[in-house]
Amino acid sequence: MTEPGFLSTTRTFYDTIATDYADHFRDALETRPLDRALLAGFAEVVRDAGAGPVADLGCGPGHVTAHLHALGVPVFGVDLSSQMVESARRTYPDLRFDEGSMLSLDLxxxxxxxxxxxxxTIHTPMDRLxxxxAEFHRVLAPxxxxxxxxxxxxxxxxxxxxWGHEVSLDFLRRRPDHIAGLLGQAGLAVHARLEREPEGVDTAPQAFLLARKPAGATRS
Structure with a gap:
């Protein structure tokens, strides 16, 4: 099967910038208390549900994966870029990182x-979201x-x-209401949302949606 072009473009972009990206973003959470609070809340609801481990999909150099691990969550990372996965493995050798695509997870x-x-999900065209x-719904337990x-x-x-590399990529912005609607169509019920104004190097407001696969849903 031919790989979608956006996956190839995204992989090449992040393979090329992996080292610089890891250096730039490794400590990013230290200056973002609200982001840390959201991740802490996510970690707590996952632990309380007791439904299984967490997959950090599109984990990049693994700094958020490691943050969730420090919060007591069983977690592993998955990324499309082999160079990002190698960087994460070097930095966090005690954690698991796999190469893979969100469109077809080996789970x-x-x-x-x-x-x-x-x-x-910010490089995925709207028509593929x-x-x-649907893949997120499949791999999540009820x-x-x-x-x-x-x-x-x-x-x-x-x-x-x-960082001077000869690559480029589109970062696709979304409307939270539209993404919440798509999640609902996939069987994932949004029960919390937050939008904050840009800060630091942000170029747009940042949105966060917390959704849940209903407990009575089928496993696939």
């Missing part, structure tokens, strides 16, 4: 108590939770030559 139905998509969210973070808005940001 059994209902295997996860939580899915974290921390700014990792239902496929991604009662499992999803936390998704993304930039809020309509106009994409085109990023070219980051």
């Amino acid at each position: 059994p139905d209902g295997a996860l108590g939580g899915v974290l998509a921390w700014y990792s 239902p496929d991604v969210f 009662g499992g939770h999803l936390l998704v973070a993304f930039q809020s808005g309509d106009e994409p940001l085109h990023l070219a030559r980051p």
Whole structure:
């Protein structure tokens, strides 16, 4: 099967910038107390549900995966970029990191108590988001939770030559109401949402949605 072009473009972009990206974002959570609070709340509801481990999908260099681990959550990371996975493994050798795509996860139905998509759906075209969210629903156990973070808005940001590398990529902004609707269509009920104004290097408001696969749902 031919791989969608956006996956190839995204992989090449992050393979190219992996080292610089890891250096730049490794301590990013230290200056973002609200982001840490959201991750702590997610960790607590996942632990309380007791439905299984968390997959940090689009984990990049693994700093958020490690943060969830420090909060007492059984967690592993998955990323499309082999160079990001290698970077995460070097930095956090005691944690698990796998290479993979959110469109087709190498996980059994209902295997996860939580899915974290921390700014990792922002390169997926809108018409493919239902496929991604259906895959999230498949791998979540009944009662499992999803936390998704993304930039809020309509106009994409085109990023070219980051850190001087000859690559570029579109960062796709979304409207929270639209994403909540797509999650609902996938069988994931949104029960909390937050939007904060830009801060630091942010170029747009940031949105966060917490959703849950109903406890009575089938595992696939």
